[in-house]
Amino acid sequence: MAPPSRKGPTQREVARLAGVSQAAVSQVLNGGEGGIRIPDSTRQRVLQAMQDIGYVPNVAARRLAGGRNRILGVFTYEPVFPTSTRDFFTPFLEGIEEAAAELDYDLLLHTRPAPQGGRRAADHDGASRLRLADGTVMLGILDEARRGDLAQLVGSGHPTVFIGRRDLPGHELPYVTADYPAATARACTALLERGHECTLYLGTVARHESAVDRELGYRAAMGHAPERGRVERVESVTPQVVQAALDAGVTGVLCENERLTAGWIAAAATLGLRWPQDYGFAVLGDPIYQGELPAGWAHVTIPRVQMGREAVRLLAQLLSGLPAEPRSLPCQWVPGASLGGADVPVTQ
Structure with a gap:
């Protein structure tokens, strides 16, 4: 023995x-x-x-006793490794790690799997593991059930900062987001400058906050001539969707993500259309479903590393008892040949 x-x-x-x-x-x-x-x-x-x-x-015992242990939690509603979206999440995590090290915090990454056939939750039976940390940085998409879990967590007083704007009725949820309205307006302006008289905002059916913000930016950019702009939300892009847009005079397209962009290109090809000769387009963000965008695709770059850094700083501010106002960071516009249109310079 x-x-x-x-x-x-x-x-x-x-x-x-x-x-x-x-x-x-x-x-x-x-x-x-x-x-x-x-x-x-x-x-x-x-x-x-x-x-x-x-x-x-025993830092866990100290935390449960009401003390501080200089540990910040990181919780993602979607798994970050291994996953097809890991390259999208990784820069956020890099920024979180860098800022935590600068501020002398350790990180606790919550990886609790979702139950069989269920969903990953931030709180379970009122006894969240997130409370082992002083506060938590959160990422991911919220459905109604997840919003309920999050409201319970925030309502209990657990300091929480979200990466990305998230609406939580009845609660103030500090967040760090990208300035999607300004970025979308910049991309739309680029298409207009290339001579596209009629443009299309092509989005997904899901109405996440970032999608809402992008659409607001598009509508603002087209405010002077709303009749020359269209908004279409689809599950997938079919030749019928492309044909209807072309019949309405559309020559420039703003796509929420690269999957919609690839779908548009494929559907347009079945109609014998090619870019940039027959239409122009831009992608309103970094790639989510692949490592990088194809050469020539005009797009918006989201400041994901900086968003991770600022989320930690905002959480540290919250833990210090200071006001934690939401922060919006500028995106970078990357022009490309996909804008098509008139033969004018494509400038940064």
Whole structure:
């Protein structure tokens, strides 16, 4: 029979070695929370005792007791590895890691799988693992059930910041987002400058906040001539969708993502149409379903690394008790041959 493993050193042993009470050791671990001031000489004696006997604090127990452990949680509603969208999520995670290191926080990545045939939830039976961290940065798409889970979490007082604008009725949810309206307006203007008299905003049926913001930007750009703009939301792009747009005079298309763009190109090809000779287009974001966009595709680049960094900074601000106002970061416009149209310079 194997000998029983010896438990690690305890707070009681630390207190005995340092010549202080166990309560004093607890206060040192909790950073003096509770209004009790520990003399620096006592604190140094306790820290030295911890080092001498190899004491390692139980950060989870400290957190459950109401203390801070300088750990930030990261929760994604969609799995980030392995997945076809990992290249989309990775820059966010890189930015989160960089900012956490700068601010002296550790990260706790929550990877709890969804139940068989179910959905990944942020809170379960009122006992969320997210509360092991001081606060949480969250990513992903919210359906109505997920919004309910999130509302319960935020309503319980757990500090939370979302990457991407998310509406949560009845609650103030701090977030960091990209300036999708301005980016879409810039892309639309580029098509108009290339001589496309009539344009189409091509989106998915799902009305996520980022899609709503993009459409707002399109409508703002076409405000001076709304009759020259169209909005179409589809499950998939068919030749019938393309033909209807062409019959309405459309020559320039703004696509929410690269999957819709590829669908448009394929459907147009069945009608004998090619870009940039027969139509122009731009993609309103980075690739979600592939590593990079094909050469020549004009597109918008989302500042995903910076969004991750700013989300951590906003969460740290929230943990410090300071106001945490939502932040919107500018996107980069990348022109390309896909704009087609008149023979005028394609400028940054």
